[in-house]
Amino acid sequence: MLIGSIEAGGTKFVCAVGDEDYRVKDQITFPTTTPEETLKKAVDYFKQFEIDALGVASFGPIEIRKHSPKSGYITTTPKPGWKNVNVLGYLREELNVPMSWTTDVNGSAYGEYIMSTLSNEKIDSLVYYTVGTGVGGGAVINGDLLGEAGHPEMGHTYVKRHPDDLEFEGICPYHGDCLEGLVAGPTFEARLGKKGETVPLTDPVWDIMAYYLAQAVIQTTLIIRPDKIVFGGSVANETLLEKVRQQVDELLDDYVELPPLDKYITRPLIKNNGSATLGNFALGLNQLQE
Amino acid sequence: MLIGSIEAGGTKFVCAVGDEDYRVKDQITFPTTTPEETLKKAVDYFKQFEIDALGVASFGPIEIRKHSPKSGYITTTPKPGWKNVNVLGYLREELNVPMSWTTDVNGSAYGEYIMSTLSNEKIDSLVYYTVGTGVGGGAVINGDLLGEAGHPEMGHTYVKRHPDDLEFEGICPYHGDCLEGLVAGPTFEARLGKKGETVPLTDPVWDIMAYYLAQAVIQTTLIIRPDKIVFGGSVANETLLEKVRQQVDELLDDYVELPPLDKYITRPLIKNNGSATLGNFALGLNQLQE
Numbered sequence: 065m066l067i068g069s070i071e072a073g074g075t076k077f078v079c080a081v082g083d084e085d086y087r088v089k090d091q092i093t094f095p096t097t098t099p100e101e102t103l104k105k106a107v108d109y110f111k112q113f114e115i116d117a118l119g120v121a122s123f124g125p126i127e128i129r130k131h132s133p134k135s136g137y138i139t140t141t142p143k144p145g146w147k148n149v150n151v152l153g154y155l156r157e158e159l160n161v162p163m164s165w166t167t168d169v170n171g172s173a174y175g176e177y178i179m180s181t182l183s184n185e186k187i188d189s190l191v192y193y194t195v196g197t198g199v200g201g202g203a204v205i206n207g208d209l210l211g212e213a214g215h216p217e218m219g220h221t222y223v224k225r226h227p228d229d230l231e232f233e234g235i236c237p238y239h240g241d242c243l244e245g246l247v248a249g250p251t252f253e254a255r256l257g258k259k260g261e262t263v264p265l266t267d268p269v270w271d272i273m274a275y276y277l278a279q280a281v282i283q284t285t286l287i288i289r290p291d292k293i294v295f296g297g298s299v300a301n302e303t304l305l306e307k308v309r310q311q312v313d314e315l316l317d318d319y320v321e322l323p324p325l326d327k328y329i330t331r332p333l334i335k336n337n338g339s340a341t342l343g344n345f346a347l348g349l350n351q352l353q354e
Numbered sequence: 355m356l357i358g359s360i361e362a363g364g365t366k367f368v369c370a371v372g373d374e375d376y377r378v379k380d381q382i383t384f385p386t387t388t389p390e391e392t393l394k395k396a397v398d399y400f401k402q403f404e405i406d407a408l409g410v411a412s413f414g415p416i417e418i419r420k421h422s423p424k425s426g427y428i429t430t431t432p433k434p435g436w437k438n439v440n441v442l443g444y445l446r447e448e449l450n451v452p453m454s455w456t457t458d459v460n461g462s463a464y465g466e467y468i469m470s471t472l473s474n475e476k477i478d479s480l481v482y483y484t485v486g487t488g489v490g491g492g493a494v495i496n497g498d499l500l501g502e503a504g505h506p507e508m509g510h511t512y513v514k515r516h517p518d519d520l521e522f523e524g525i526c527p528y529h530g531d532c533l534e535g536l537v538a539g540p541t542f543e544a545r546l547g548k549k550g551e552t553v554p555l556t557d558p559v560w561d562i563m564a565y566y567l568a569q570a571v572i573q574t575t576l577i578i579r580p581d582k583i584v585f586g587g588s589v590a591n592e593t594l595l596e597k598v599r600q601q602v603d604e605l606l607d608d609y610v611e612l613p614p615l616d617k618y619i620t621r622p623l624i625k626n627n628g629s630a631t632l633g634n635f636a637l638g639l640n641q642l643q644e
Contacts, residue, residue, distance in 0.1 A: 125610070188502045201577070205495075205502065211579040212478045212495070220609055221573045222514040224531070238607045241514070283511045287491070287577050289501040317528045319510055320415070 068115040068161075069344035070106055071168060072122040072151065074143055074197070077102055078337075079109045082345045086178070088338070099149045107158040117352045118163045119344025121171025122151060128166060128215050136165055142237070162351035166202075167215045168340055169194050172332070173202035174209065175343030176294050179333045187291035191284045192332075192339070193218065195277070196297035199244035203288055210288070219244040223279040226272045246276050249299050265303045274304060278311030281329060285312075285320065292323070296332045296339060305329055358405040358449075359634030360396055361458060362412040362441065364433050364487070367392055368627075369399045372635045376468070378628070389439045397448040407642045408453045409634025411461025412441060418456060418505050426455055432527070452641035456492075457505045458630055459484050462622070463492035464499060465633030466584050469623045477581035481574045482622075482629070483508065485567070486587035489534035493578055500578070509534040513569040516562045536566050539589050555593045564594060568601030571619060575602075575610065582613075586622045586629060595619055 066089070071078040073096060080091040092109055096102050110118065125141065127134040136152025152165045166174075173192035180187050189205040201218025203210040210216060220242045234245030235254050245251075252260035255269060263269060281293055295305060309325040322328050332339050356379070361368040363386060370381040382399055386392050400408065415431065417424040426442025442455045456464075463482035470477050479495045491508025493500040500506060510532045524535030525544050535541070542550035545559060553559060571583055585595060599615040612618050622629050 203577075205500070210495070210577075213579045213581050214610055216579055217576040217610055221576050222569045222605065224512040224514060238609050239605070279512045283573050284577060286507045286511050287493075287500075287574060289503045289506055291503050315512065315529070316510075319528050320504055320507055 066113055066115045067345045067348045068110050068113070068118040068159075069341045069348065070118065070120045070122075070155075071171065071340040071344065072096070072120065073168060074123040074141075077106055078341065079106050080341045080344075081110070081113050081115060082341070084349060086342050086345045088341065091341075096143075098145050099151070103151065103154050107155065110159055115159070115161055117161050117348040118155065118159060119171065119346070119348035119351075120152065120155065120163060120165050121168045121340045121344050121347075122165070124167050124215065125217070126151075126165070126167060126215065128211070129213070162348070162354075164344070164347035164351050166209060166347065167200070169200040170202035170209050170211075170215060171340035171343040171347065172296055173204050173294075173339075173343065174347055175334055175339035175341065176332055177204040177207075177343075178346045179339075179342060180292065183333060185292070189288065189290040189292075191218075191288060191290045191293045193277075193280060193293065193295050193300075194297035195247060195249070195295060195299040197249050199248050199297075201280070201284065203284070203290060205288070205290075218280070218284065219248075221280070221283055223276050226275045228268070229272045243276060243280055247273050247299070249297075260299060265301070270304055270307060273299070274307030274311050277304070277308045278315055281308060281312050282316055285316070285322070289320070292327070293329050294332055294339075295329070296337070300331065302331060305331065356403055356405045357635045357638040358400050358403070358408040358451075359631045359638065360408065360410045360412075360445075361461065361630040361634065362386070362410065363458060364413045364431075367396055368631065369396050370631045370634075371400070371403050371405060372631070374639060376632050376635045378631065381631075386433075388435050389441070393441065393444050397445065400449055405449070405451055407451050407638035408445065408449060409461065409636070409638035409641075410442065410445065410453060410455050411458045411630045411634050411637075412455070414457050414505065415507070416441075416455070416457060416505065418501070419503070452638070452644075454634070454637035454641050456499060456637065457490070459490040460492035460499050460501075460505060461630035461633040461637065462586055463494050463584075463629075463633065464637055465624055465629035465631065466622055467494040467497075468632060468636045469629075470582065473623060475582070479578065479580040479582075481508075481578060481580045481583045483567075483570060483583065483585050483590075484587035485537060485539075485585060485589040487539050489538050489587075491570070491574065493574070493580060495578070495580075508570070508574065509538075511570070511573055513566050516565045518558070519562045533566060533570055537563050537589070539587075550589060555591070560594055560597060563589070564597030564601050567594070567598045568605055571598060571602050572606055575606070575612070579610070582617070583619050584622055584629075585619070586627070590621065592621060595621065
């Protein structure tokens with residue numbers, strides 16, 4: 065059996081073909097240009113294989129409600145040319161196999177959930193945050209993605225400001241100093257005038273980032289009570305996560321019982337940004353079983 | 355058929371008996387004193403009836419994980435005498451009927467969910483916040499209470515501080531200025547030196563409360579994407595909720611599509627604090643069907 069995966073990012077598309085054991089058989093990556101050109105490239109790629117199903121995890125916001133007339137669309141994205149594009153409709157027309165449709169971060173959440181259970185971790189639920197160009201989060205609870213009325217947008221909640229960071233206005237075009245506005249990758253440039261990759265891990269800005277991300281952990285911990293919280297994305301690294309754990313410990317003050325924090329707050333199990341691809345294989349397979 | 359309900363509050367116990375259509379047949383209220391005295395009163399009350407099942411919704415924190423050795427206990431409560439009390443064990447021993455066990459706010463969430471569906475509202479999910487002596491929240495998603503690893507503690511997340519309220523340290527003994535520390539009933543006395551009941555609805559402190567509660571709405575909206583958010587508890591009133599809606603509108607900036615805010619953010623459908631009792635009837639009935 066062959067399952068396709070599209071991780072449709074705002075910068076690049078990652079298309080892959082795998083088997084029912086989630087092994088990647090083939091993979092290509094190409095830049096996200098116009099919808100016409102990019103989606104045609106994806107379709108041409110999959111036409112080389114006889115795929116039985118396809119999992120699609122897309123940048124957003126997207127419409128995931130099946131009964132909506134815009135179901136399968138990328139909706140109000142600021143990305144030029146991609147507003148109101150019927151991505152799933154085009155793929156269905158061209159490829160005609162069962163397809164799943166969710167957000168990129170939901171795809172990653174699902175991939176990490178599957179890999180955690182395959183690794184014999186005893187988990188029923190998981191939250192996945194990506195901290196990169198933007199900030200997003202997805203959750204799996206008992207095998208189901210959270211979000212009936214729409215997909216979560218966990219990156220846009222507000223947080224208590226760090227006392228050494230009160231002057232910074234945040235960079236979210238919608239909310240200013242929401243979580244994304246305070247910790248997304250481009251905040252390094254906005255705060256320090258240099259790229260995140262060049263900021264040493266000893267810079268105090270990392271403590272500020274950790275303070276905000278710890279509050280994100282506390283939000284999902286106290287609202288969802290998941291078994292595990294995974295951080296992916298280009299900004300997340302083990303040094304940052306260690307600071308996040310320390311801040312969670314301090315700010316939560318043992319209010320609820322949690323697993324050891326180095327097990328609870330982790331980097332992805334799946335390496336090389338492969339979480340969404342594996343999640344797509346699994347979600348695509350689910351479509352065949354429905 | 356007769357179903358019992360215990361709403362075990364930190365101040366009072368409300369015990370009721372109802373039928374399979376959730377109609378209250380009989381009800382008593384008595385103050386919460388020692389566990390021995392209070393629980394015996396509840397048991398003596400139910401022994402007058404032949405109940406087929408019992409729903410229990412308790413103040414907490416409580417242990418809800420069925421496989422835990424402390425399952426059915428009130429655990430780390432600061433309330434004198436009630437720490438580590440096996441409430442459900444005692445009730446089972448004495449009454450010997452199928453029982454459900456959850457938090458008071460989860461009971462209310464479930465009751466409001468059931469009543470919403472009985473009222474033909476098209477909802478699949480609901481969040482219920484109580485704002486009173488403390489602040490708590492519960493959620494129902496597709497008929498299931500949220501929280502596998504433990505019950506939610508939505509009242510203890512952090513929020514962005516209101517510019518006119520920066521001096522106030524908050525009253526949560528664990529977290530200082532978490533949501534509960536900033537909006538629970540006793541904050542009126544802490545901020546203004548007078549009881550909340552005596553603070554006119556024109557006082558600017560209500561705008562500060564609304565600013566924080568709007569952020570709570572935004573947290574659960576963007577993390578869970580529920581169909582409806584209900585506010586109960588002694589501090590919640592329609593004037594406050596109207597301010598909350600205005601603040602949500604401003605702070606969320608139409609980032610996700612929501613129902614009209616007067617439908618989305620509401621007072622309970624069930625009057626006279628009856629949400630938890632109805633929820634208990636329904637949860638108790640579920641136990642019979644399992």
